[in-house]
Amino acid sequence: MNDKITEAEFDAVFTKAQELSQFFREIGPKYDIENTFAYPSIEAFKKSGLGALPVPKQYGGMGGDLLATSKVVSELSKGDSAITLAYNMHYIMVGITMGLMSETQNKYWLGRVADGDIMFGPFSEQRAGFSGLADMKAIPQEGGGWKLYGKKVWGTLCEAADIVTTNATITDADGNLPENFEERVSAESFFIGEFNVDENGQGDGISIVKTWDALGMHATGTQTVIFDGYYVPEDGFICEWRTGAFGVLEWASLMFASIYLGMQDRILEEARAVLSKKTLGAVFGAVVAADVKVAGVGHIIDGVGDMASRYELSRRVLYRTCEEVSGGYDDNWPIELRFPYIGLAKTFIAENVMHMSRHAMSLVGGQSFKKGAIFERLYRDSAASMFQPLNSDQSRTYIGEVLLAPEELED
Ligand SMILES: Cc1cc2nc3c(=O)[nH]c(=O)nc-3n(C[C@H](O)[C@H](O)[C@H](O)COP(=O)(O)OP(=O)(O)OC[C@H]3O[C@@H](n4cnc5c(N)ncnc54)[C@H](O)[C@@H]3O)c2cc1C
CATH class of the missing domain: 1.20.140.10 (Butyryl-CoA Dehydrogenase, subunit A, domain 3)
Incomplete structure (x- = not known):
């Protein structure tokens, strides 16, 4: 059995990408003018099955490699770059997580992606973007797991996502960040969890605040995501962030x-x-x-x-x-x-x-x-x-x- 995407499979995928690109091209201008996420793209993206492209075949995906995914992303972007930049975050997070998760985590989370779920990854904070160490705290809980408290200002795709991945710094039981820089670097951790919010963006310990108003890329819906006691069980821990995940980014x-x-x-x-x-x-x-x-x-x-x-x-x-x-x-x-x-x-x-x-x-x-x-x-x-x-x-x-x-x- 070939575990990588075959040429014939890629051709079929690319045809779907061309169709979806055409749809993005048609709806794109409206959402640029309205300055909102392109909501009809969610159903279309899920229906296309393209979200499963980079997921290895063993987890139910298509086994698309870097070049295959790149070609699909470019084709979609040719239709509308803002809408595609949103779904690109899904591809990035699937790629990052699958190289770092345990076998059990891969089976569960990638299996869900193969079935159509969408992932996003708000990592950047206002203070220093992507390179800033996480001010977001992961406070250990007595029964195990952590509660996350903080704010991420670049939450692209949050209005479509089912799964959130993010970084937070593990604190002591009282919520104090490590004072020593090296300890703080090692305590910064990579988590994955459910992203269930209602139509107003409110979830259990997690919410969306619609702050996105930028020069361009309007339809990315890059909103602020607030973590206010969002619970991550122990099996939602993926690895250390800077010293683990950062090396494969x-x-x-x-x-x-x-x-x-x-x-x-x-x-x-x-x-x-x-x-x-x-x-x-x-x-x-x-x-x-x-x-x-x-x-x-x-x-x-x-x-x-x-x-x-x-x-x-x-x-x-x-x-x-x-x-x-x-x-x-x-x-x-x-x-x-x-x-x-x-x-x-x-x-x-x-x-x-x-x-x-x-x-x-x-x-x-x-x-x-x-x-x-x-x-x-x-x-x-x-x-x-x-x-x-x-x-x-x-x-x-x-x-x-x-x-x-x-x-x-x-x-
Ligand atoms: C459309 C769009 C969508 C985005 N979506 C997401 C998303 O989904 N998830 C996400 O996490 N982020 C997202 N981002 C945020 C992005 O990845 C950057 O983190 C963000 O733009 C801020 O980082 P910055 O370096 O530009 O700004 P700052 O970090 O504020 O940098 C300011 C200046 O300092 C410099 N600088 C910063 N850090 C260092 C350093 N360590 N060493 C030397 N110089 C430094 C920069 O080069 C810059 O000149 C998105 C950005 C855009 C534009």
């Missing part, structure tokens, strides 16, 4: 890269659709002529060629990185460089998608700047690529530090 950046690759594809598609047809009529400017088709103007020809080249290079960088990570090539890099080097695919694509969304507007002209134009939305949505980990600045810091002080790091 590198590939997650490739899922973000896949979102922005799909967005690059869409920018190119939309720019070609407008620029191949647009006619200026009689003009007096850089070109002086009685009738000008923009498809014949030098900087526009060059601009579209540049966008296509950036997309193609990004695609190759991403696919090759997925293959290298799956094949273990990254073992050749010093351990400290694995995170930023794998992340280069994401930072490269982030820089290219932001360049393309801006350039497309300048090529299409002022009509692209008006509300409701796809280009102004792509411009706003592409800006989110700066923030998901690793960002370009921190990647360069990681790399520079290793290259400038290799002996110290060896110690």
Whole structure:
């Protein structure tokens, strides 16, 4: 029995992704304007069965590897990047948890995902995003397990999710965080649990507060999640966070890269659709002529060629990185460089998608700047690529530090 997705199985999955992408494309503009989560996407995503793509076949999933999942995420993102970024968090959390959970946990939680349940992962707190140690407390309970208290401000997909994964720092019985930094790092832990909230976002010790109001990526529904005595039994503990889970997070950046690759594809598609047809009529400017088709103007020809080249290079960088990570090539890099080097695919694509969304507007002209134009939305949505980990600045810091002080790091 083949435990990885076969080519024929992938083709069927990809056809479903194309259909779902089309649906996201149709509903996306409404939820961008309304600035809410795209609620009809929940049923459509569950019905597609695509949530089970990365789940190993032994747990009832499809056994999709990194490249297969990346291709599906990009295809969905080409339809609507904001809606897809939400479901991308599901893929990221399934990928992270399945590598770290015990066999019993895998059977239970991944089995549920294979049956259609959705996972999300609010880790970042207001103070310092993803790299900030968790202020959220996990207070040990007398009968076993923990109660979680705290607030996560980046809860993408919370309005659709059935399962929550998060990080919190285990305290003493009185709720005091470890004072020593190293102890605090080791006490930060990774948990999984039920996410049952009613239509007002209220659950037992857990709730959603609708705070999401950002420049772009409106339909991600990245709300605040409040933990106020949320109970996690002992079997909801997965592992230590920084010293356990953090070491296997590198590939997650490739899922973000896949979102922005799909967005690059869409920018190119939309720019070609407008620029191949647009006619200026009689003009007096850089070109002086009685009738000008923009498809014949030098900087526009060059601009579209540049966008296509950036997309193609990004695609190759991403696919090759997925293959290298799956094949273990990254073992050749010093351990400290694995995170930023794998992340280069994401930072490269982030820089290219932001360049393309801006350039497309300048090529299409002022009509692209008006509300409701796809280009102004792509411009706003592409800006989110700066923030998901690793960002370009921190990647360069990681790399520079290793290259400038290799002996110290060896110690
Ligand atoms: C659309 C969207 C959806 C998101 N969804 C989720 C989600 O579902 N779950 C989730 O957990 N998070 C989510 N995030 C949050 C995201 O992953 C980041 O944690 C968040 O953007 C804040 O982190 P930051 O580094 O940008 O900001 P800050 O942490 O406030 O950083 C401020 C500055 O300090 C620098 N900095 C931060 N930490 C370090 C460090 N250790 N070393 C050196 N420099 C540092 C940064 O580079 C930046 O320049 C989402 C973000 C967006 C935009």
